[in-house]
Amino acid sequence: MRKIVLSVLALLFFLTTGCGGKAGQGPGGRKIVKGLTLAASQSLDSYGSLGNDLAACVDQDGRTPSLKALESSGSLANIELLRQGKAELALVQSDVAWYARTGSGIYQDRALDDLQQVGVLYPETVQIITYDLTGIRKLQDLKGKTVSVGAAGSGSSLNARQILEAAGLTEDDVRVQYLSVTDTVRALKEGTVDAAFLTSSLPHPALKELARQRRLVLIPVEGQALDDLLGAYPLYQPVTIPVGTYPNQTRSCSSVGVQCLLVARERFSQETLAGILQRFWPHWGELQKKYPWLPRDAEKTFFQAPVLPLAPGAEQFRDGRKVSS
Numbered sequence: 337m338r339k340i341v342l343s344v345l346a347l348l349f350f351l352t353t354g355c356g357g358k359a360g361q362g363p364g365g366r367k368i369v370k371g372l373t374l375a376a377s378q379s380l381d382s383y384g385s386l387g388n389d390l391a392a393c394v395d396q397d398g399r400t401p402s403l404k405a406l407e408s409s410g411s412l413a414n415i416e417l418l419r420q421g422k423a424e425l426a427l428v429q430s431d432v433a434w435y436a437r438t439g440s441g442i443y444q445d446r447a448l449d450d451l452q453q454v455g456v457l458y459p460e461t462v463q464i465i466t467y468d469l470t471g472i473r474k475l476q477d478l479k480g481k482t483v484s485v486g487a488a489g490s491g492s493s494l495n496a497r498q499i500l501e502a503a504g505l506t507e508d509d510v511r512v513q514y515l516s517v518t519d520t521v522r523a524l525k526e527g528t529v530d531a532a533f534l535t536s537s538l539p540h541p542a543l544k545e546l547a548r549q550r551r552l553v554l555i556p557v558e559g560q561a562l563d564d565l566l567g568a569y570p571l572y573q574p575v576t577i578p579v580g581t582y583p584n585q586t587r588s589c590s591s592v593g594v595q596c597l598l599v600a601r602e603r604f605s606q607e608t609l610a611g612i613l614q615r616f617w618p619h620w621g622e623l624q625k626k627y628p629w630l631p632r633d634a635e636k637t638f639f640q641a642p643v644l645p646l647a648p649g650a651e652q653f654r655d656g657r658k659v660s661s
Contacts, residue, residue: 372612375414375423376405377490386457386627387427393619394612401608409516410490412442419448424604425612429460429491429535430595430643431571437644442494450602453644454609456637457596458630461538461575462495464555464591466531467524473553475503475561481530484515484523491594496533499557499592502565521546531555535594537629539581547582554582554589565592571643600647609649610656617653 376387387405394403406423408414414426415436434440439447466472472481478500486492493514500510513529521542523529534540546552554577557565566572572592579588600609617634624630631637639646639654646654 370400371402371404372425372608373417373423374403374405375408375417375426377408377410377414377427386623389623389626390616393616393623396619397615399615401612403612408489409487410492412491412494413489415443415448415451416489418451418599418601425454425598425600427457428597428599429495430456430597431569432491432494433597433599434571434643448601451644452600452602452604452647452650453642454598454600454613454647454650455639456642457598458537458627459575459593460491460535460596461577461593462492462499462557462591463534463536463538463540463543463577464499464531464557465524465534465543466553466555467527468551468553469527470530470553472531472555475499475505475555475557478503478531478555479505479509480511482511482513482528484513484520484529484532486514486520486533486535487516488514490535492533492535495535495592495594498569499533499561499565502557502568503561517542524552525549537596537627538577544582547584551584552582554585554587554591556590557592558590562590562592595643597643599644600649602647604647604649606647606649606652609647610652613650613653617657 374387374391391403391405403425406417408417411427411429411432414423414428415432417423418426428436433451433453435443436448437451439445439449464475470481472478483496485496513523515523515529515532517534520529520532520534524532525546534543543552562574566574571594573594575591575593577585577589577591579585620630620634624632639650
C-alpha cells in the first residue's frame with residue numbers, strides 16, 4: 337500500500353493545475369498582489385464547497401487582493417500546489433500538514449518545512465462505509481473486496497492505507513479504487529464498490545442523501561486495530577459517530593478523526609494574511625449556517641492548539657482582536 341501512495345505523490349506534479357497569485361507593479365517597482373489562490377478540493381467535497389464560499393466572503397468587499405478557490409483532489413494535492421507556488425493558501429488535513437512540515441511519513445526527504453498554520457476550521461472524521469448486502473461488518477472483512485479509498489491526492493487515501501495496515505491488511509489484500517467523492521457515492525449506489533473510505537465533515541451531505549436511498553453500514557475502527565493505529569499515528573484522535581448521524585443508523589460507530597486546517601507558507605506576507613482573515617471573519621456566522629459542522633464560536637476554536645507553527649499574519653490578526661488561543 338505504501339508504494340501505491342508514493343507513486344500517487346509522484347504523479348501529483350502532473351495532476352495539479354492552476355496558477356499562483358497575480359501581481360502588478362506599484363510605485364517604485366513595488367509588487368502589488370492582485371489575486372490569491374486557495375487550494376480547496378472537488379466541488380462535492382466539504383473542502384471544495386467551503387473553499388468556494390470562503391473565497392466569496394473575502395471578495396464581497398471588492399478589495400484586492402482577490403481570492404479564488406482552486407479545485408483539486410484533496411490534501412496531498414494541495415500540499416503540492418503550495419510547494420509549486422500555484423496556491424498561497426490551502427485546506428489540508430492536520431495529519432497531512434504535520435507530515436509535510438516535519439518531512440515524516442510519506443514526506444520523508446520531501447519536507448515543506450516552511451508550512452505554517454493559519455487556523456483550525458472544523459473536525460474531520462474517517463468514515464468507512466459499506467451497504468447492508470455486502471456482509472462487511474469489520475475491517476478484516478474488507479479482504480478481497482473492492483474499496484474506494486478516495487481520489488488520488490486526497491487525505492482519505494492516506495488514512496485508508498494507515499487504517500488497513502493497522503487491521504493487518506496489505507495492498508494485495510484489497511482491490512483499491514481511487515475515486516472522487518462524486519464517483520465514490522455513485523459506485524456505492526450502484527454497487528460497483530463494496531466499501532469506501534471518506535475523511536470529511538460529519539455528516540457528509542452526499543452520504544446522508546445516499547443513506548436515504550439505500551441502507552448504509554458504518555465499519556468501526558476499534559479493538560487492536562484502533563490501538564495499533566493510535567500507537568503508530570498519534571495525530572489521530574478517537575471519535576464516535578453518534579446514532580442517527582445518517583438515516584437508519586441505529587448504532588454508534590467508533591472511528592478516528594483529524595482537523596481541517598487553513599495553511600500557508602512562510603513566504604506569505606504577514607500583512608496580506610492578516611487582511612484576508614479580517615475580511616472573512618465577519619462572515620463566519622453565515623458560513624456556519626450553511627456548514628453546520630463548523631464551530632459556532634470561531635473565537636474559541638480557530639487559533640487553539642496549533643499543530644504547526646502559527647503564521648505571523650494569523651498571530652497579528654488574533655492579537656489585534658484579542659481572540660483566545
